[in-house]
Amino acid sequence: MTSYLIGIDNGSQSTKVTIFDERGTPVSRGRHALRPTDTPAQGVVEHPDDDLWDSVAAACREAMAVFDGDPAAIVGAGLCTIRFCRALLRADGTLARPVLSWMDERVSRPYEHTDDSVARVTTSSGYITHRLTGEFRDTAANYQGMWPIDTDTWQWSQDRQVVESMGIAPEKLFELVMPGEVLGRITADAAERTGLPQGLPVVATANDKAVEALGSGLRGSEQLLLSLGTYIASMTTGERNIRDGREFWTNFGCAPREYLYESGGIRRGMWTVSWLRDLLGEEVTAGARRAGVTAEQYLDAGAAQVPAGSDGLMTVLDWLAPTETPHRKGSFLGFDGRQGRFHLHRSVLEGIALTMRDRAGALGDELGTGFERVIVSGGGAGADVMMGIVADVFGVPAARTAVTDAAGLGAAICAGVGLGRFAGIDEAVAAMVSVDEEFLPDAANHELYARQLEVHRDITRHTDEVFRRSAQIFG
Structure with a gap:
C-alpha cells in the first residue's frame, strides 16, 4: 500500500500543507494566506491574534479535504515554521500576546520579562507543536539568535552567564529534540481543528531555511x-x-x-x-x-x-x-x-x-x-x-x-527519515527530490x-x- 508523508510549511506570507507520496510526488495541497502583520509602534511587528495557528489549521483542512487516499496510509507529518519568531505563552500553552515576527526588533534583543502571565517562551515551531500535540517540546534546530542554546551540543547552555544574558529562566524553556525525532502526536482537539488523523506522529525538522535546503x-x-x-x-x-x-x-x-x-x-x-x-x-x-x-x-x-x-x-x-x-x-x-x-x-x-x-x-x-x-x-x-x-x-x-515548495518537501523528508521510512537523509533525498529543469549560462x-x-x-x-x-x- 502506498504511504504518504505530510509537509507543513508555515512561511512568512502563507502556510502551505502538502501531502506527498514516498517518491516526493505531491498528491494533495492546501494553502492559507497569513494576515498582514500589525505594527502598532516603531520596531514592533506582530502576527495578529492567533494567525499562525489559524493558518496552519486552515491549510491542513484544505489539504485533507482534497486528499483522495486512505488517511490511515498517512504515516507522519513534518513541521516547519518561520524562524526567528518569539512566542510568549501562558501556563496552558495559549498565547499571552501575539507572536513576535522575525522583523520585530525585540527578537534581536534578550527577552525582557514584563508580563507575569508569561509562563513559557518559545519559537513559532514550539508554539505550533504545542497546538498540534499538547507537548511543550520543540526542535533544537530552530533556536538561533537570542536563545541560551549551545550550538555545539544542540542543547540548552549550561553556562550560567549565557543563560542570564538571554533573560529567559530555564523553567520557561521547552524540551529540545533533534531533527527527525517525534515531537508528539495529533491530539483529539487538533484533529478536529486540522482534519489530520488523531494520533498521527508530528516530527521535528529545523529552521525554515535549513528545511528548504533539504527539500531542494x-x-x-x-x-x-x-x-x-x-x-x-x-x-x-x-x-x-x-x-x-x-x-x-x-x-x-x-x-x-x-x-x-x-x-x-x-x-x-x-x-x-x-x-x-x-x-x-x-x-x-x-x-x-x-x-x-x-x-x-x-x-x-x-x-x-x-x-x-x-x-x-x-x-x-x-x-x-x-x-x-x-x-x-x-x-x-x-x-x-x-x-x-x-x-x-x-x-x-x-x-x-x-x-x-x-x-x-x-x-x-x-x-x-x-x-x-x-x-x-x-x-x-x-x-x-x-x-x-x-x-x-x-x-x-x-x-x-520539480517541487516548488521545497520547505514542505524537506519537512516531509524529515518525517520519513525520522519514522524509519528511509535508511537516512541521503536515501530520502535521492528518492523524493528531482530536478525539473537546468539552465546553462x-x-x-x-x-x-x-x-x-x-x-x-x-x-x-x-x-x-x-x-x-x-x-x-x-x-
Missing part, C-alpha cells in the same frame, strides 16, 4: 542554494560549527550535527517584485488579461525581451534596509529614456541575482570552496527569465526542482554581468551619504 536537495559544499523568498539568502552545508564567519553566519542544519552556512541576504527580496507589479497597476493587469496570463507571467515575458543589463538600469534592493545601515533606501539608477515597465521588472530580477552573486562569492571564498551549481528555490524559481538571469550572473548551471551575458557586478557592488558606497542625509529629513 542541497547535500554538499560544491552546491549553492539560492532561496528566493520574502527574505532572499544563499547557503551551503557543512559539518563544522564555524562561530566567527565574516561573510556568513552558521545556522543549524536539518540533520543532527550538520550546519547551514548562510550568506548575507536581501530583506523584502521577492516582496519587491510583488511591490513593483502592484505599483504598475492596471497597465500590467490589463496587458495580462489580454494575453490570458497572470500579471507575473506578463512581466516575465516582457522582461525576457529586454537585453541583459536592462539598458543600464540598475536596482539596489534596500526597500527594507539592513539592520547595520538603517539609513539605506531602495533605488533605481540609470534612467535615460530607453527603459519601460519591463526594464524595471528585469532590473529588479538582475539586482537580486547580482547582489546574491556578490554575497555568495564572499561566502565561498571564506569557506574555500567554489560552487559548481546553483539550486534555485522559492516562487521566483518558476520563472524561466529569473532562472536564466541566475545562470548568466553566476556563470554556472542553475537548477530548479550564456557566455556573452555572463561576461557583461561580470563587468556590471563591479559597478553594482560599488553603488552603496556613493549613495550611503545621500541617504544618510535624507534620512534626517524624511526618516
Whole structure:
C-alpha cells in the first residue's frame, strides 16, 4: 500500500500543507494566506491574534479535504515554521500576546520579562507543536539568535552567564529534540481543528531555511542554494560549527550535527517584485488579461525581451534596509529614456541575482570552496527569465526542482527519515527530490554581468551619504 508523508510549511506570507507520496510526488495541497502583520509602534511587528495557528489549521483542512487516499496510509507529518519568531505563552500553552515576527526588533534583543502571565517562551515551531500535540517540546534546530542554546551540543547552555544574558529562566524553556525525532502526536482537539488523523506522529525538522535546503536537495559544499523568498539568502552545508564567519553566519542544519552556512541576504527580496507589479497597476493587469496570463507571467515575458543589463538600469534592493545601515533606501539608477515597465521588472530580477552573486562569492571564498551549481528555490524559481538571469550572473548551471515548495518537501523528508521510512537523509533525498529543469549560462551575458557586478557592488558606497542625509529629513 502506498504511504504518504505530510509537509507543513508555515512561511512568512502563507502556510502551505502538502501531502506527498514516498517518491516526493505531491498528491494533495492546501494553502492559507497569513494576515498582514500589525505594527502598532516603531520596531514592533506582530502576527495578529492567533494567525499562525489559524493558518496552519486552515491549510491542513484544505489539504485533507482534497486528499483522495486512505488517511490511515498517512504515516507522519513534518513541521516547519518561520524562524526567528518569539512566542510568549501562558501556563496552558495559549498565547499571552501575539507572536513576535522575525522583523520585530525585540527578537534581536534578550527577552525582557514584563508580563507575569508569561509562563513559557518559545519559537513559532514550539508554539505550533504545542497546538498540534499538547507537548511543550520543540526542535533544537530552530533556536538561533537570542536563545541560551549551545550550538555545539544542540542543547540548552549550561553556562550560567549565557543563560542570564538571554533573560529567559530555564523553567520557561521547552524540551529540545533533534531533527527527525517525534515531537508528539495529533491530539483529539487538533484533529478536529486540522482534519489530520488523531494520533498521527508530528516530527521535528529545523529552521525554515535549513528545511528548504533539504527539500531542494542541497547535500554538499560544491552546491549553492539560492532561496528566493520574502527574505532572499544563499547557503551551503557543512559539518563544522564555524562561530566567527565574516561573510556568513552558521545556522543549524536539518540533520543532527550538520550546519547551514548562510550568506548575507536581501530583506523584502521577492516582496519587491510583488511591490513593483502592484505599483504598475492596471497597465500590467490589463496587458495580462489580454494575453490570458497572470500579471507575473506578463512581466516575465516582457522582461525576457529586454537585453541583459536592462539598458543600464540598475536596482539596489534596500526597500527594507539592513539592520547595520538603517539609513539605506531602495533605488533605481540609470534612467535615460530607453527603459519601460519591463526594464524595471528585469532590473529588479538582475539586482537580486547580482547582489546574491556578490554575497555568495564572499561566502565561498571564506569557506574555500567554489560552487559548481546553483539550486534555485522559492516562487521566483518558476520563472524561466529569473532562472536564466541566475545562470548568466553566476556563470554556472542553475537548477530548479520539480517541487516548488521545497520547505514542505524537506519537512516531509524529515518525517520519513525520522519514522524509519528511509535508511537516512541521503536515501530520502535521492528518492523524493528531482530536478525539473537546468539552465546553462550564456557566455556573452555572463561576461557583461561580470563587468556590471563591479559597478553594482560599488553603488552603496556613493549613495550611503545621500541617504544618510535624507534620512534626517524624511526618516
